[in-house]
Amino acid sequence: MLGWELPPYNSGGLGIACYQLCKALSKKSEIDIEFILPYEADHGVDFMKVTSATNQDVDDFLLSGSAYDSNYFLQVNSKHNLLDMHDQQSLYEHAVTRIADANEYDIVHAHDWLTFSAAIRLKRDKKWPIILHVHSVESDRAGSKIGNPLVMEIESTAFHMADRIIAVSERTKRSIIEDYDIPADKIEVIHNSIDVSNIQTLEGENAYKYVTLMKRHGYRVVVNVGRLTVQKGLPNLLHAAKKVVEKVPKTIFLIVGSGEQYNELIELAADLGIGDNVLFADFQRGKNWRDTFSIGDLFVMPSISEPFGLTPLEAIGFGTPALVSKQSGISEVLKNCLKVDFWDIDEMANKISGVMLSDALRDELWINSYKEFDKLSWHEASVKVVELYKSHSIGAVA
Amino acid sequence: MSKAIVLYLHVHQPYRVKHYTVYDTGSNHNYFDSEFDSNTSNERILKKVAEKSYIPTNKTLLDLIQKYPEFKINLSMTGTVIEQMQKWSPESLASFQELVSTGRVEILAETYHHSLAFFYSRPEFEMQVDMHRRKIEEVFGQTPRVFRNTELAYNNELAVWANNAGFKGILAEGWDPILDWRSPNYVYRPVNTDNIRLLLKNYKLSDDIAFRFGNSDWIEYPLTADKFSHWVSEDPNGTNFNLFMDYETFGEHQWHESGILGFLEHLPKEWLANDNHTFMTVSEAIDTFESQDSIDVPNTVTWADTERDLSAWLGNALQGTSITGLYAMENDILSSNDLSLIDDWRRLQTSDHFYYMCTKWFNDGDIHAYFSPYESPYEAYLNYMNAFRDLRFRLAEKGFAV
Numbered sequence: 021m022l023g024w025e026l027p028p029y030n031s032g033g034l035g036i037a038c039y040q041l042c043k044a045l046s047k048k049s050e051i052d053i054e055f056i057l058p059y060e061a062d063h064g065v066d067f068m069k070v071t072s073a074t075n076q077d078v079d080d081f082l083l084s085g086s087a088y089d090s091n092y093f094l095q096v097n098s099k100h101n102l103l104d105m106h107d108q109q110s111l112y113e114h115a116v117t118r119i120a121d122a123n124e125y126d127i128v129h130a131h132d133w134l135t136f137s138a139a140i141r142l143k144r145d146k147k148w149p150i151i152l153h154v155h156s157v158e159s160d161r162a163g164s165k166i167g168n169p170l171v172m173e174i175e176s177t178a179f180h181m182a183d184r185i186i187a188v189s190e191r192t193k194r195s196i197i198e199d200y201d202i203p204a205d206k207i208e209v210i211h212n213s214i215d216v217s218n219i220q221t222l223e224g225e226n227a228y229k230y231v232t233l234m235k236r237h238g239y240r241v242v243v244n245v246g247r248l249t250v251q252k253g254l255p256n257l258l259h260a261a262k263k264v265v266e267k268v269p270k271t272i273f274l275i276v277g278s279g280e281q282y283n284e285l286i287e288l289a290a291d292l293g294i295g296d297n298v299l300f301a302d303f304q305r306g307k308n309w310r311d312t313f314s315i316g317d318l319f320v321m322p323s324i325s326e327p328f329g330l331t332p333l334e335a336i337g338f339g340t341p342a343l344v345s346k347q348s349g350i351s352e353v354l355k356n357c358l359k360v361d362f363w364d365i366d367e368m369a370n371k372i373s374g375v376m377l378s379d380a381l382r383d384e385l386w387i388n389s390y391k392e393f394d395k396l397s398w399h400e401a402s403v404k405v406v407e408l409y410k411s412h413s414i415g416a417v418a
Numbered sequence: 419m420s421k422a423i424v425l426y427l428h429v430h431q432p433y434r435v436k437h438y439t440v441y442d443t444g445s446n447h448n449y450f451d452s453e454f455d456s457n458t459s460n461e462r463i464l465k466k467v468a469e470k471s472y473i474p475t476n477k478t479l480l481d482l483i484q485k486y487p488e489f490k491i492n493l494s495m496t497g498t499v500i501e502q503m504q505k506w507s508p509e510s511l512a513s514f515q516e517l518v519s520t521g522r523v524e525i526l527a528e529t530y531h532h533s534l535a536f537f538y539s540r541p542e543f544e545m546q547v548d549m550h551r552r553k554i555e556e557v558f559g560q561t562p563r564v565f566r567n568t569e570l571a572y573n574n575e576l577a578v579w580a581n582n583a584g585f586k587g588i589l590a591e592g593w594d595p596i597l598d599w600r601s602p603n604y605v606y607r608p609v610n611t612d613n614i615r616l617l618l619k620n621y622k623l624s625d626d627i628a629f630r631f632g633n634s635d636w637i638e639y640p641l642t643a644d645k646f647s648h649w650v651s652e653d654p655n656g657t658n659f660n661l662f663m664d665y666e667t668f669g670e671h672q673w674h675e676s677g678i679l680g681f682l683e684h685l686p687k688e689w690l691a692n693d694n695h696t697f698m699t700v701s702e703a704i705d706t707f708e709s710q711d712s713i714d715v716p717n718t719v720t721w722a723d724t725e726r727d728l729s730a731w732l733g734n735a736l737q738g739t740s741i742t743g744l745y746a747m748e749n750d751i752l753s754s755n756d757l758s759l760i761d762d763w764r765r766l767q768t769s770d771h772f773y774y775m776c777t778k779w780f781n782d783g784d785i786h787a788y789f790s791p792y793e794s795p796y797e798a799y800l801n802y803m804n805a806f807r808d809l810r811f812r813l814a815e816k817g818f819a820v
Contacts, residue, residue: 229444230811237820283796295739301440
């Protein structure tokens with residue numbers, strides 16, 4: 021398996037999805053996975069072999085940009101004299117080729133565009149079947165139809181050469197068909213998932229002491245966790261927030277994450293006159309991250325384009341119902357949540373206000389969404405993946 | 419008729435807010451106790467400025483006072499900087515006290531916390547002016563009689579207030595639009611007042627020292643005391659030449675290497691070479707010279723940047739959000755009777771906090787115009803807002819409605 025990141029060194033959902041899928045796959049006796057990463061680090065993984073393609077330290081590697089920074093691909097990082105994304109990608113491709121020369125594999129399963137060049141190379145040199153797992157396409161990451169053309173070219177070539185493509189949602193499948201002219205029957209939708217056991221227990225007092233106290237004084241809380249980039253649609257949430265605060269002044273918006281829109285969003289909240297109501301808490305892990313989900317009365321994911329979107333499920337797992345944009349993969353899977361078009365600010369404000377004003381609605385939404393959540397598991401997804409392996413692998417063992 | 423240089427130096431340090439996060443809010447109430455090595459360490463900065471500016475400059479000033487009987491200066495010192503000297507550099511404070519004890523230093527009145535309270539709350543403003551008066555009386559044994567507002571922010575209304583409060587004088591920027599055809603080098607009277615007099619900063623001459631002195635690209639570089647005295651003499655009729663600037667010009671804004679202290683040392687000798695020339699305190703200038711005209715300033719004028727208005731402190735939404743939020747708490751804060759809560763609230767009124775949130779230079783990438791211990795105005799705002807919300811947290815814990 022070719023991947024770009026695994027927790028705890030993940031910059032977002034890609035690493036988590038890879039980790040969970042592999043964990044579920046590893047329970048199948050016929051599957052042995054070697055997961056090849058572009059950097060060196062200890063992930064504490066015991067259910068599969070994790071190989072570092074290069075001897076780069078993970079901290080240096082992360083300076084090259086994250087798996088989502090496809091715009092870095094056009095830039096040269098001269099400041100640190102480090103590799104840019106383009107160099108990282110070709111370094112990875114060559115390193116993977118060396119590893120492949122010394123080993124035999126039945127199938128190559130590659131996650132997202134950064135690993136696709138390496139996958140194509142193996143297909144050409146070794147004739148090994150390749151399955152491309154699409155967690156996002158360039159138009160998702162760019163937040164519009166116009167992405168980085170170099171990245172789109174890599175994706176396009178890879179999609180055409182792939183033996184099979186896995187899309188994380190119907191929405192992603194449609195993009196691959198429409199934007200890359202790939203026949204529908206080459207693409208299988210396998211939704212991401214979550215296991216109840218993934219949700220760690222909350223411990224101690226909630227880290228948000230101010231928010232906790234304000235809740236006791238009648239405030240209600242909207243939370244968002246994610247990268248602050250165009251794709252995530254945060255400006256629309258803030259515009260909706262202004263309308264919510266007009267109607268329900270005792271509303272707090274808690275934004276947890278970092279990204280290139282950080283300063284812009286801070287300024288926008290102040291410009292909209294809701295600077296006091298919007299709290300920015302930067303990127304968080306661990307207890308602060310978990311406590312964010314649990315302090316909320318509503319989790320909002322206003323993404324302009326979200327191939328899947330795991331965070332609403334995490335929120336539900338931690339006890340908070342969700343409002344998601346209809347432009348997300350999760351909206352195909354989850355019934356008991358509120359849904360809104362990312363551009364419909366009035367409706368977004370209306371739905372948020374409704375939950376802020378009614379604890380009964382909040383509780384009802386959550387109880388029912390938790391029932392759905394409780395049934396989810398990576399097991400089904402892993403069964404589908406194994407079937408794909410079987411239909412494409414050359415040998416008996418995938 | 420004699421001609422006087424009225425040299426006025428403003429001494430101030432704020433309590434900078436440390437990196438204070440959403441998670442600190444409600445967990446600890448210490449907004450100002452940065453690690454010593456951090457950019458926002460008040461103790462480290464005060465000690466550095468004391469060493470580079472206060473101590474050596476006071477030594478020079480004391481020498482000049484002892485050497486030239488005509489040499490006099492004016493100082494204003496905020497309550498926050500006096501507190502910080504008491505805590506972290508008593509020797510600096512002692513050197514100021516020694517200077518003042520010569521009887522040739524006049525101290526001006528202002529707000530204790532270097533705040534913009536005049537524009538948000540008159541009772542709070544008056545309280546801070548009174549707190550400052552008491553502090554100056556206690557530390558220096560002098561009662562200020564001339565008022566300067568934070569950032570020299572001035573308008574007609576402020577002048578009327580100062581007049582009614584019994585001040586004999588008030589300072590403002592000698593900005594061309596308010597002077598029209600007039601010269602800043604005279605004593606004036608604010609409109610709608612009777613007793614009080616207005617002294618206007620000669621910003622060209624003041625900024626030659628405060629801003630341009632060390633700039634080697636400046637056509638007049640290097641500026642010598644001889645040349646500067648000559649410039650001041652060029653006005654044949656002006657009576658008082660008001661050189662107003664930050665005290666930290668000497669040794670901090672202008673480094674020692676620029677020769678700024680040498681300039682200060684030589685200025686009295688060059689200026690006093692003419693028998694008609696002297697130095698005056700602000701009160702002396704007001705007592706000596708007749709008011710030449712009345713000055714009308716309906717809109718607020720400050721001594722800052724090219725706009726000379728309050729936009730550097732109140733021009734954007736970050737600043738507006740934080741300052742209006744802070745003053746909206748006034749009644750609750752004061753009625754809490756919690757002295758440490760009231761003190762923290764007042765420390766957060768210091769105008770520097772809002773200046774750090776100014777985006778107009780940050781966007782231009784003009785770092786030279788932007789003195790801030792923070793990486794960005796956004797970071798300054800977030801820290802401030804989290805501290806501000808912690809004040810609300812403390813109020814809520816005391817049972818105040820939020």
